[in-house]
Amino acid sequence: MQSISVQQLREREGVPLIDVREPDEYAAGHVPGAVNMPMSTLGEHVDDLPEGPFDVICQVGGRSARVVEALTARGLDATNVDGGTGAWAEAGYGLER
Template structure:
């Protein structure tokens, strides 16, 4: 599917202070996301690349497919990026904290 190996990391291994980029759509983000993550839907990443921090980016989506595409793009641009294997489902399964946009119980949509 991908032309080169995409760097990945297990959700449980992501450092608490990591720079996170969530590339899911707005409704997915609203349902549940990682507090402090930067939200840029996949279709806007190229146009908004200047908003990304210079630190290593830990990129996530729902299961890891969209984020793997973004990581592949970012690495090709010379950025340090890693895909969170299993995405938000793996994050939730690992018991990592999540919040919702409206304060209700967060869930992965």
């Protein structure tokens, strides 16, 4: 499974970021530019995912890793963000609310 660190995520440009946490978690604080598509409803929205490469984030990296495994099995170019939103905040990077 492809994965990147939050430091690598911060340096990436032009790669969509999908936040698979629930809406209340997303509203409490998310990586700037992240689009919320909860894991619980992702199956209904697979056609809404970006074409081409994209990154997937959750709170600590577990849910996003499972999502990335499922999406790459379908042939999509998804990359997991290790450590998730928690690691992003711990690194001192700002969150949007």
